[in-house]
Amino acid sequence: MAAEAGRDVLRENGTATEAMVAAAAVIAVVYPHMNAIGGDGFWLISRPGEAPIGIDACGPAAALATRDLYYEHGLATIPTRGPMAALTVPGTIGGWEAALSQGVLAEGRLPLSRLLEPAITLAREGVPVTAGQALVTRQKLDELCDLPGFSTTFLDASNRPLECGVRLRQPALADTLEHLGRSGLDDFYRGDIARSMAADLGALDSPLRLNDLLEYRPLRVEPLSLRLSGTRLYNMPPPTQGLASLLILGIHQRVPVPNMGPFGHIHALVESTKKAFRVRDRHVADPRWMTVNPRDFLCDEWLETAASEIDMTRAAPWPYPGAAGDTVWMGAVDSQGQAVSFIQSIYWEYGAGVVLPATGVLMQNRGISFGLDARNLQALEPGRRPFHTLNPAMARFDDGRDMVYGTMGGEGQPQTQAAIFTRYANDMMPLQKAISAPRWLLGRTWGDSSTNLKLESRFPSSLSEQLHEAGHAVEMVGDFDSMMGHAGAIVRHPDGLLEGASDPRSDGAVAAS
Numbered sequence: 101m102a103a104e105a106g107r108d109v110l111r112e113n114g115t116a117t118e119a120m121v122a123a124a125a126v127i128a129v130v131y132p133h134m135n136a137i138g139g140d141g142f143w144l145i146s147r148p149g150e151a152p153i154g155i156d157a158c159g160p161a162a163a164l165a166t167r168d169l170y171y172e173h174g175l176a177t178i179p180t181r182g183p184m185a186a187l188t189v190p191g192t193i194g195g196w197e198a199a200l201s202q203g204v205l206a207e208g209r210l211p212l213s214r215l216l217e218p219a220i221t222l223a224r225e226g227v228p229v230t231a232g233q234a235l236v237t238r239q240k241l242d243e244l245c246d247l248p249g250f251s252t253t254f255l256d257a258s259n260r261p262l263e264c265g266v267r268l269r270q271p272a273l274a275d276t277l278e279h280l281g282r283s284g285l286d287d288f289y290r291g292d293i294a295r296s297m298a299a300d301l302g303a304l305d306s307p308l309r310l311n312d313l314l315e316y317r318p319l320r321v322e323p324l325s326l327r328l329s330g331t332r333l334y335n336m337p338p339p340t341q342g343l344a345s346l347l348i349l350g351i352h353q354r355v356p357v358p359n360m361g362p363f364g365h366i367h368a369l370v371e372s373t374k375k376a377f378r379v380r381d382r383h384v385a386d387p388r389w390m391t392v393n394p395r396d397f398l399c400d401e402w403l404e405t406a407a408s409e410i411d412m413t414r415a416a417p418w419p420y421p422g423a424a425g426d427t428v429w430m431g432a433v434d435s436q437g438q439a440v441s442f443i444q445s446i447y448w449e450y451g452a453g454v455v456l457p458a459t460g461v462l463m464q465n466r467g468i469s470f471g472l473d474a475r476n477l478q479a480l481e482p483g484r485r486p487f488h489t490l491n492p493a494m495a496r497f498d499d500g501r502d503m504v505y506g507t508m509g510g511e512g513q514p515q516t517q518a519a520i521f522t523r524y525a526n527d528m529m530p531l532q533k534a535i536s537a538p539r540w541l542l543g544r545t546w547g548d549s550s551t552n553l554k555l556e557s558r559f560p561s562s563l564s565e566q567l568h569e570a571g572h573a574v575e576m577v578g579d580f581d582s583m584m585g586h587a588g589a590i591v592r593h594p595d596g597l598l599e600g601a602s603d604p605r606s607d608g609a610v611a612a613s
Contacts, residue, residue: 116439125277142195143198160485231607348373376514377514535602535603
């Protein structure tokens with residue numbers, strides 16, 4: 101539904117950015133267990149002949165969200181659910197507005213009300229609950245059912261999860277989107293919607309207040325970039341883990357891989373992942389609190405040193421603490437070559453689990469990335485932006501191809517990006533096959549807590565045995581397992597041909613005009 105909404109905008113001569121806003125609004129309605137307008141978003145936008153730009157629509161911690169506030173409530177950690185977990189400003193709507201203002205051609209501009217129309221209709225008339233949403237709601241019911249607004253939105257009259265195929269209606273959210281379509285997206289932060297949200301948040305005892313919304317502005321940022329053979333890659337800077345995604349590929353290219361078949365490919369990428377994740381976990385935070393420049397890790401000298409430390413016969417020690425996360429990735433490319441790689445998230449399944457009654461906005465719990473220990477790299481401070489697993493990716497090939505790609509999956513996002521890119525760019529695998537092919541995952545991701553090396557069972561048992569003998573703690577999982585992420589990609593070829601691929605593990609699709 102989201103892909104089709106974006107496609108229809110393109111058919112009306114809208115731009116890729118406009119198509120993405122339409123798709124983002126729809127996905128926030130039809131896939132609420134993974135994202136909502138009460139979450140954050142990140143954009144990479146490129147146009148032919150221009151350097152890509154990034155939009156960081158990550159909201160900061162509220163002014164009242166101090167460590168002392170949580171200590172005063174007798175808490176040793178930030179609660180994962182409920183009003184006290186809703187402590188950061190939702191940035192995603194600001195990201196939509198910032199993206200639409202980035203040089204959109206006047207002749208391609210469609211009214212905001214048109215872009216939001218499909219989402220408004222689906223929220224008001226209802227949309228069938230997906231199998232994935234029904235499963236997640238059942239799995240998380242005990243921790244969500246008593247939270248403000250959750251039962252009246254996502255449960256039936258008997259307080260049971262809505263079954264797959266049952267129509268989910270969200271009239272308050274429809275009214276909010278309709279109001280934004282009339283009044284403009286800024287109203288979410290500085291208008292009637294902002295005042296209504298602030299009143300509900302205050303009544304629920306969330307740290308967020310009206311002034312936090314009034315002061316919020318998304319950031320236009322310069323993407324991180326990395327030169328590989330025949331390609332330049334782009335990803336988001338901190339506080340996202342985009343650096344890790346680039347480091348994996350930069351290290352991997354420099355690892356001498358003898359003719360070791362699938363074992364060599366996967367082992368080298370897994371070991372590169374360990375190197376990249378250690379950098380991420382030691383250094384990546386809100387840039388204002390970082391003591392290093394992330395671009396220093398992308399230089400040849402650092403990457404060569406990291407690659408030289410990888411043993412192609414033995415696995416380095418693991419596990420290492422990982423991060424979970426839930427989100428959606430979407431991409432769009434228009435006929436003029438404008439390309440968008442986009443991610444929108446509420447962090448955990450259903451985020452904080454709090455649905456604001458007057459607006460129908462489901463709030464994220466991204467603020468639980470913070471710690472209450474002042475010595476923590478991610479120590480909670482008012483105004484500080486939380487660490488994000490989100491990192492939409494983009495590649496420009498020397499032969500003129502442009503590629504946008506990405507996935508959901510928390511800890512798995514950089515690994516899935518690496519699998520897709522190396523298969524497509526290095527192994528010349530067709531785009532859809534590169535996404536559909538069996539994948540692996542080191543560490544913890546959506547729906548899982550273990551930190552071993554997981555392989556989809558479509559890999560041959562001989563590969564599992566080789567990896568085990570090299571010291572990897574291997575676990576076999578399902579044939580097409582959701583924990584491996586829901587990936588997608590679009591490639592624009594020099595002659596204008598568009599090639600798209602969607603993940604069979606997901607509820608997504610490719611839609612073309």
